[in-house]
Amino acid sequence: MNNNTTESKSNTKNEAKKSSGGKISVAQAMIKCLEAENITTIFGYPGAAICPFYDYLTDSKIKHILVRHEQSAGHAASGFARATGKPAVCVATSGPGATNLITSLATAYMDSIPVVAITGQVSTEILGSDAFQEADITGAVEPFIKHSFLVKEPKDIAKIFKMAFYIAGSGRPGPVLIDVPFDVQKAMINFEYPQDIDIRSYKPSTKGHPMQIKRIISAIAEAKKPLICTGGGVILCNAKRELREFARITNIPVVSTMMGIGTMPSDSPLYYGMIGMHGNKAANTAVKECDLLIIVGARVADRAIPSPKAVEKTAKIIHIDIDPAEIGKNMQADIPVVGDAKIILTQLLEKVETGDHSEWIKSINDVKASIKPDTEAREGTVNPKEFIKLLSNAMPDNSIVVADVGQNQIWSANNYQIKNGKFMTTGGMGTMGYSLAAAMGAKAALPDTPVVAICGDGSFQMQFMELATMVGNGIPVKMVVMVNNRLGMVHELQKNLYKSNYSGVFLDGSPDFSVLASAYSIPARRITSLSQAKSAIDEMIASETAFLLECIVDSDESSL
Amino acid sequence: MKHTISILVENHPGVLSRVSGLFSRRGFNIDSLAVGITDDPTVSRITIVVNGNEYTVEQVEKQLNKLIDVIKLKTLESASAISRELILVKISANASERADIMSITKLMGAKICDITRNTMMIEFSDTTENIETMLELVRPYGIIEVVRTGTIAAQKGNDSITTKK
Numbered sequence: 199m200n201n202n203t204t205e206s207k208s209n210t211k212n213e214a215k216k217s218s219g220g221k222i223s224v225a226q227a228m229i230k231c232l233e234a235e236n237i238t239t240i241f242g243y244p245g246a247a248i249c250p251f252y253d254y255l256t257d258s259k260i261k262h263i264l265v266r267h268e269q270s271a272g273h274a275a276s277g278f279a280r281a282t283g284k285p286a287v288c289v290a291t292s293g294p295g296a297t298n299l300i301t302s303l304a305t306a307y308m309d310s311i312p313v314v315a316i317t318g319q320v321s322t323e324i325l326g327s328d329a330f331q332e333a334d335i336t337g338a339v340e341p342f343i344k345h346s347f348l349v350k351e352p353k354d355i356a357k358i359f360k361m362a363f364y365i366a367g368s369g370r371p372g373p374v375l376i377d378v379p380f381d382v383q384k385a386m387i388n389f390e391y392p393q394d395i396d397i398r399s400y401k402p403s404t405k406g407h408p409m410q411i412k413r414i415i416s417a418i419a420e421a422k423k424p425l426i427c428t429g430g431g432v433i434l435c436n437a438k439r440e441l442r443e444f445a446r447i448t449n450i451p452v453v454s455t456m457m458g459i460g461t462m463p464s465d466s467p468l469y470y471g472m473i474g475m476h477g478n479k480a481a482n483t484a485v486k487e488c489d490l491l492i493i494v495g496a497r498v499a500d501r502a503i504p505s506p507k508a509v510e511k512t513a514k515i516i517h518i519d520i521d522p523a524e525i526g527k528n529m530q531a532d533i534p535v536v537g538d539a540k541i542i543l544t545q546l547l548e549k550v551e552t553g554d555h556s557e558w559i560k561s562i563n564d565v566k567a568s569i570k571p572d573t574e575a576r577e578g579t580v581n582p583k584e585f586i587k588l589l590s591n592a593m594p595d596n597s598i599v600v601a602d603v604g605q606n607q608i609w610s611a612n613n614y615q616i617k618n619g620k621f622m623t624t625g626g627m628g629t630m631g632y633s634l635a636a637a638m639g640a641k642a643a644l645p646d647t648p649v650v651a652i653c654g655d656g657s658f659q660m661q662f663m664e665l666a667t668m669v670g671n672g673i674p675v676k677m678v679v680m681v682n683n684r685l686g687m688v689h690e691l692q693k694n695l696y697k698s699n700y701s702g703v704f705l706d707g708s709p710d711f712s713v714l715a716s717a718y719s720i721p722a723r724r725i726t727s728l729s730q731a732k733s734a735i736d737e738m739i740a741s742e743t744a745f746l747l748e749c750i751v752d753s754d755e756s757s758l
Numbered sequence: 759m760k761h762t763i764s765i766l767v768e769n770h771p772g773v774l775s776r777v778s779g780l781f782s783r784r785g786f787n788i789d790s791l792a793v794g795i796t797d798d799p800t801v802s803r804i805t806i807v808v809n810g811n812e813y814t815v816e817q818v819e820k821q822l823n824k825l826i827d828v829i830k831l832k833t834l835e836s837a838s839a840i841s842r843e844l845i846l847v848k849i850s851a852n853a854s855e856r857a858d859i860m861s862i863t864k865l866m867g868a869k870i871c872d873i874t875r876n877t878m879m880i881e882f883s884d885t886t887e888n889i890e891t892m893l894e895l896v897r898p899y900g901i902i903e904v905v906r907t908g909t910i911a912a913q914k915g916n917d918s919i920t921t922k923k
Contacts, residue, residue, distance in 0.1 A: 340776060341783050345826040348772070365826060398921070399768060399829040523820035526813075 221386040224352045225250035228316065228378065229258045231359035234391040237287050239263060239278065239642050241271040241635075243298075245291025247331060248318030250383035263642065263671050266663035268295050270635035272302020272373075275313045277639025280622050281598060281647070283436055285312035285366040285374075286639065292318045293331030296377070297338060301629060303373045304342035308626025309457060310434055312371035314362050321381040322350060336377050344372030352385035360392045369402025370521040371434055402520065406542035410535045414492070414516055415549050417533060421490035421514070423558040424450045427473065429502075430457025430625065431495020431519060437540035441494060442466075444543050448553045450492070451562055453481040455502040456611055457625040458495070464590075464615040470562060474502040476608045476757055480566035485509060487561070492516045495539045498528040499626065518542050572756075578726055579752040582606070582680055585731050586613035586652070589678065592735045594648050595619065598640045602633035602653035605686035608757040610652045619647075631660030637675045638668055648739065650676040655705055656685045665718040668744045676738050677746045679711055682753045690757060715746040722746040760789060761815045762807050762841060762911045764919050765822060765831040769795060769802040773827045777804060780825065786810060786818050790843075792908030801829065801921055805910045832919050834911050841911035844883045846871070847893065850900035851878040862895050877902065 222230075228251050232240065239261045244252045255262055265271045271288035278286035290299050296317040306313045320329040336346040345365050347358045358376060366374040418424055432441050438461050445452050445468050452462050453473045462469040470481040485491065485503065491513045498506055498517075506529035509515070517524075517531035518539055525534040535542055572583055586609050593599070601610035601623040614621065622640065624632045637651035653661075658679045668675050680686075685703040692700050715722035721741055723734045725748070738745040767773045774793055781788050789807040796803050808818055815833060822828050834841075851859050852875075859878055863870055868882035882892050886909060893904070913919070 336772065337775065340779050397826065400826050521824070523817070523824055527817065527820075 220388065222389050223250065223254070223383065224349075224355050224378065224385050224387055225383040226254045226257075227355050227387060227389045228359070228383070229254045229260065230389060231356055231391060232260055232287060233258060235285070235359070235363050240287040240289055241265050241274040241278070241639065242289030243268045243271055243291070243295055244289075245293075245295045245318065245331065247292035247320060247380050248289060248295070248316075248383075250380065251289070251316070251318065251378070263667060263673075265635065265667050267661075268298035269302045269631070270638075270661065270664050270667070272299050272306065272313060272315065273629075273632050273635035274639035274642070275315075276302065276306045276309075276311045276632075277600065277622065277636030278643040279312050279639075280620065280636070281640040281643040283434075285314050285363050285371075286643070287314050287316065289316045290318070291331065292320055292335070292380075293333045295331075296335035297333050300339055300342070303339055303375065305624050305627040305629040305632060306373040307342040307344065309430060309624060310371050311373065312366040313373040314366050315373060315375040317375065317377045318383070319348070319377045319379040322379045323381065325379060336375065339375055342373075344374055346375040346377065348377045349379065349382050352382050352387045355382075355387065356389060356391050357395075360395045361397060364395050364397070365400065369400070370431075403536050404520070404538040404541050406518070406535045406537040406545050408545075410533055411542070411545050411549065413533050414535065414546060417490055417514060417516060418448060418450070418492075418550065418553065422555075423488045424448070424490040424492065424553075424555065425484050425488035425513075426450050426452040426492045426494060427455065427485070427496055428452055428458040428461040428494050429455045429496020432458060432461045432539050433620070434495065435520070435538050435540045437495070437543050440540055440543035440547060444547060444550065447547070448550050449555050449559070450553065451484060451555070451559055453477075453484055455496045455499075455625070456623065459611055459621040460616050460619065463617050465617075468559075470566065472611050475504060476501070476611070478612060478758075479569055480562055483565045484562045486512070488513050490514045490516065492518070494518045494543070495520070497521075497524040500528075503529065575728060576752045578750070580725055580728055580731065580749040582609045582749060582751045582755060583613045584728055585749055586610055587615060588728070588731050589650070589735055590615040592732070592739060593619070593650060597648040597650065598622065598637070598644070600633045600637040600640065600649065600651045602651070602657040603628045603630045603687075604654045604657060605690065605755065605757045606652050606654040606657070606680045608687075609680070612758070630657040633657065634661045634664045634668075634675065634677065637677075638664060638673050641673050641675050642671070648676070650678060652678045653680070654686055655679055655681045655683060655708055655711070658711065659705070659708065662714065665715065665720060665744070669718050669720065674742060674744050676741070677744065679746060679748050680751050681711065681748055682751045682755065683708060684753055686751075686753075686755065687757065689753070693754070711746060711748045720744045720746055722748060724748040724750065726750045759811065760807055760809055762805060762834045762836070762839065762909060763815075763818065763822070763831060764834055764911060765804040765806065766796070766829040766919060766921060767802050767804060768827045768829065769800050770827070773802065774804070776825050776827060777806075777822065780821055781806075781808075781818075784817070784821055786814060790908030792910045794910075796920075798921060803919075805908060807909050829921055830919060834913060838915075838917070839911045839913050841885060841909050842883050843886055843889055843909050844881070844907045845889050845892070846879060846881055846905040847896060848872075848877055848879045848902040849896050850876060850902060852876055855899055859896065859899060862892075866892050866895070868892060
């Protein structure tokens with residue numbers, strides 16, 4: 199959202215430096231704050247109102263990655279944050295720059311991802327006058343943000359940054375926005391970054407109440423058919439190891455929400471995969487038949503547990519979550535435990551004893567054995583489920599896979615055999631156009647980790663402008679595009695629930711994706727049968743640059 | 759069922775919109791809302807009367823607590839709290855009606871705060887129920903306008919909701 203009102207460098211920075219007298223500008227302080235938070239990379243898109251900040255960015259070692267749309271800046275920061283487990287930063291200018299961030303912030307909010315967004319704002323003296331590129335962004339993001347700041351006092355900048363990073367990354371993580379007016383960025387201040395922060399109104403609890411821990415232990419001892427449901431919270435607090443250990447010692451089978459995928463290795467004999475509307479029969483049967491459901495870091499959303507009232511009736515519910523508002527919101531818990539899942543699981547590991555649930559496990563295994571995987575070959579197209587399995591077998595153990603939204607997401611969630619890597623997707627918001635930018639963010643954070651994005655031809659066309667960002671910044675993301683020339687998920691919905699009255703789902707006019715990739719100098723390959731998959735996947739993995747693998751899939755392919 | 763929730767918040771701009779926005783967003787119904795500064799200038803106190811069952815009130819409390827600006831909150835038990843509203847009611851009153859109206863105000867413990875040849879303004883602070891009674895009593899004279907604050911409430915006795923340690 200550039201315009202040509204930016205002032206030249208010699209007029210602003212040098213003058214400011216001359217007359218500083220120990221003081222620095224807020225814009226420079228903002229950069230120093232980011233450095234103090236050990237931020238190495240930011241994703242952004244400049245414009246007039248954020249130019250003072252950009253003016254000082256060139257003095258810093260912080261790498262700026264110019265995305266091609268502000269929404270991608272937010273998604274890329276989300277991918278970066280999920281890869282590192284720490285808050286990541288996106289930047290946009292005032293007005294349309296800021297409003298373009300909203301979808302990505304809402305996406306981060308629903309999935310509890312720590313993103314700090316910095317936006318420029320019009321000068322305070324014209325704030326509220328409907329000035330050029332003015333938007334009330336703190337007001338606009340209010341429903342989907344953990345917290346936001348409109349900086350009016352220049353001297354508050356360091357404290358606000360400190361608070362923003364602390365709030366974003368602690369407790370239940372989430373996005374925080376800092377809106378800085380143009381004149382505030384240019385104001386001169388004495389800068390000192392605070393070491394500690396104490397927010398009297400924000401004290402997230404971390405440790406589980408000892409009494410509740412005791413109750414969990416005895417509930418497990420009494421249960422005949424216990425089940426663990428792991429969610430995104432376990433990944434956010436880095437408790438994968440503790441959860442695996444807890445399941446191993448107690449011999450309790452595990453199912454996962456979409457956000458929890460990756461907590462358990464896919465090949466674990468105790469793991470039954472994803473529950474919910476698009477989950478598998480064994481996992482859903484386990485939820486239906488268990489007598490004790492231990493929910494860890496999950497919020498019992500409608501797609502994961504469509505009928506919580508039914509589960510409440512048949513099972514005792516233990517709900518462990520860092521956000522007290524999630525406990526009892528969708529499902530009544532018999533044993534609510536508020537706190538950090540890593541700490542609570544560690545507390546539990548000190549007390550749990552080996553359990554034997556072989557009969558219960560056998561009954562779930564019977565259901566699992568009855569599921570017939572769809573391995574059929576399709577003439578002239580690729581079976582996407584089989585393709586995803588092949589892909590996961592070929593990808594190194596620590597790979598990050600980012601699924602977009604739609605059928606490609608369900609195929610990936612159910613068929614990617616995860617080991618020690620990460621599975622990222624937008625589980626809560628279901629935002630199409632997430633995968634490329636998020637994968638780019640993850641790859642920028644961990645250059646040595648293989649990162650693959652999987653999307654459909656619909657979602658690809660919502661975000662392919664980011665191919666330029668990958669190429670321009672040398673971020674070799676591997677991309678799989680499932681091509682069926684339609685919005686597959688909606689098409690399937692219309693087929694099943696609207697008597698095949700297909701409405702607005704055909705992607706006529708789509709480009710040749712391989713040719714498109716070559717326009718960006720990105721190598722590409724198109725496959726039309728599973729027999730071509732292995733060599734194509736190998737070629738993609740071996741590629742030093744970004745790579746686009748186009749899979750032609752059948753138009754009537756089902757999600758499950 | 760009505761519940762009165764007292765909330766201590768940071769006294770800065772935007773806080774009220776965060777609190778009220780949360781109610782509309784989550785589909786909670788606010789009966790009344792009153793806000794004012796406390797003896798600590800950095801802290802404001804909001805009193806909200808919300809209509810809903812126990813589940814709703816629990817959700818309201820939890821969601822409010824998630825707002826970073828919310829320092830402390832408590833749902834007040836009606837039996838152990840004093841609650842008040844303030845009302846200004848302007849009625850038509852000619853000379854022959856004045857004496858009757860004055861006896862009503864005296865009886866109710868209200869005050870006449872403005873008077874003209876053909877109007878009177880009554881100032882009255884009491885519980886919601888007594889305010890309703892008062893309005894019924896003066897209605898026959900012709901109510902011109904009613905201005906009413908939201909309910910404010912405080913716990914009886916030694917209990918208090920403050921930021922003081």
